[in-house]
Amino acid sequence: MTARLIDGKAIAAALRAKVATEVRRLSAAHGLVPGLAVVLVGNDPASEIYVGSKTRMTAEAGMRSFDHRLPATLSEADLLALLRELNADPAVHGILVQLPLPPQIDLHAVIAAIDPGKDVDGFHSINAGRLVLGLPALVPCTPLGCIILAKTVHASLEGLEALVIGRSNTVGKPLAGLLLAQNATVTVAHSKTRDLPAVCRRADLVMAAVGRPEMVKRDWIKPGATVIDVGINRLAAADGKSRIVGDVAFAQVREVAGAITPVPGGVGPMTIACLLANTLTAACAAAGLPAPVL
Numbered sequence: 001m002t003a004r005l006i007d008g009k010a011i012a013a014a015l016r017a018k019v020a021t022e023v024r025r026l027s028a029a030h031g032l033v034p035g036l037a038v039v040l041v042g043n044d045p046a047s048e049i050y051v052g053s054k055t056r057m058t059a060e061a062g063m064r065s066f067d068h069r070l071p072a073t074l075s076e077a078d079l080l081a082l083l084r085e086l087n088a089d090p091a092v093h094g095i096l097v098q099l100p101l102p103p104q105i106d107l108h109a110v111i112a113a114i115d116p117g118k119d120v121d122g123f124h125s126i127n128a129g130r131l132v133l134g135l136p137a138l139v140p141c142t143p144l145g146c147i148i149l150a151k152t153v154h155a156s157l158e159g160l161e162a163l164v165i166g167r168s169n170t171v172g173k174p175l176a177g178l179l180l181a182q183n184a185t186v187t188v189a190h191s192k193t194r195d196l197p198a199v200c201r202r203a204d205l206v207m208a209a210v211g212r213p214e215m216v217k218r219d220w221i222k223p224g225a226t227v228i229d230v231g232i233n234r235l236a237a238a239d240g241k242s243r244i245v246g247d248v249a250f251a252q253v254r255e256v257a258g259a260i261t262p263v264p265g266g267v268g269p270m271t272i273a274c275l276l277a278n279t280l281t282a283a284c285a286a287a288g289l290p291a292p293v294l
Contacts, residue, residue, distance in 0.1 A: 001223065003257040006149050012269035015148070015294060016061060019276045022292045023062040026283070034283035035064035036094040036120065036275075037086045041079065041105065042072035047098050054096070054272055061276050066092055076105045080113050087115040093286055094120035094279035117285060120278040122174065131177045136291075138278050143175035145270025146207055146228050147182065153226050153259045154205070157182040161202055165189045165216070165247070166209035171230055175207055196220075208247035218252035227253055227260040230267050 026032040036058050040051045051067070058065040066089075068082060079097075086092050095118045097110055111119075116126040122140040130137035150157060162184040166172035172188060179186045184205065189196055200206060200220040208216050209230035221227060231247030246263030254260050261267055281291050 001256060001258070003227070003254045004153070004259040005254075006152060006226075006228075006259055006261045006266060008145075008149060008261055008266040008269045011149060011152060012145075012273040015270070015273040016057060016276060018294045019273070019280050019292075020061045022280055022294070026280075026289075027062065030287065030289065032283060032287050032289075033062070033064055034093045034279050035066060035089075035091045036096065036279045037066040037068065037089075037092045039068045039070065039079070039082065039086075039095070039097045041070045041074050041098070042102055044100065047100075051098055054275065057272050057276065058279075063276065063279060064091060072102050074102070074105070076109065079105055079110060083110070083113045087113075087118065090286075092118065093283035094118055094275075096121055096275065118282055120275055120282055122278070123170065128169075128174065131174055131181075134181055138282060139178060140170055140174045141271045141274035141278060142171050142209075142230060142267060143178050144274040144278075145267055146175055146230065147178050148274070149228055149261060149267065149270060150205060150207075150226060157184045157205065160184045160204040161187075162205040162207070163187045163189060163200055163203035164207045164209065165196070165200070166211070166230075168209065171209040175209065179205075179207075206248075210247050212247055213245050214247070214249040216248040216253060218249065218256055221253055221256050223256050224258035225256075227257045228267065229261050229263050232263060232268065 038051055055065050086095050095114050111123045116124045119127055119138050122138045127137040131139055162179045164172050164176050167188050167190045176186050176188050197220045201222050205226045207228045213233035213235055229246035229248040233245050234242045235245050236242050244264055277294055
């Protein structure tokens with residue numbers, strides 16, 4: 001068996017196209033143009049590339065982009081003051097603070113300072129709590145993208161045995177909540193899980209988000225299972241170069257899985273597409289309009 005490849009690039013492009021269509025409709029019918037503010041503190045090269053991609057795709061979707069690039073020496077007080085301004089700006093419907101932040105800034109204070117209605121990263125405790133309670137909420141973009149990818153393979157996730165490897169607040173925990181909302185039977189595995197390979201072999205759907213390169217091996221996977229690889233890890237090669245790999249040993253797992261995401265080109269492209277979708281949803285909510293169906 002060779003697994004079906006889940007093409008995250010194509011699926012993300014289709015989602016972005018739907019968002020752009022809905023943005024044009026909102027602009028024509030209601031004069032509403034969604035606005036996304038992205039805040040970058042410091043000059044981390046990977047963050048700069050990521051923010052540049054977000055800015056470009058925001059413009060391509062017909063949204064307004066408000067970029068704030070600030071020095072690494074910025075104080076926490078100054079960042080919180082900027083967030084208060086963005087919260088009060090009616091042209092801004094979504095706020096995203098790019099991580100990581102410099103050590104002098106408390107991440108939890110920053111997340112708490114963002115208006116939950118503009119929290120398009122889905123990290124605010126109100127949005128996290130609403131997700132757990134099964135209420136409508138802005139949810140983290142990467143977990144949302146994982147669900148969309150899984151549903152291109154399974155029309156319904158109801159009743160599937162789903163395993164989430166990793167329990168981070170940004171991916172693992174919200175992903176488990178989204179899977180429960182889809183009526184999957186969910187197990188969350190972590191560093192203290194006993195006999196993780198045996199737990200993994202029970203799963204119809206494996207979502208790996210643990211940050212350990214190629215940890216999930218072929219003999220961990222039930223034949224025909226769907227594998228969503230959230231990991232992005234850089235491995236050094238003998239020639240001094242490096243390559244990007246996921247948390248799943250792709251080549252060997254592909255031989256037994258039913259469907260699998262590649263790294264890169266799987267979950268990654270979905271994150272920005274879901275960010276745009278969340279911004280659109282937030283703009284509709286702020287205007288008292290129904291949430292878009294994408």
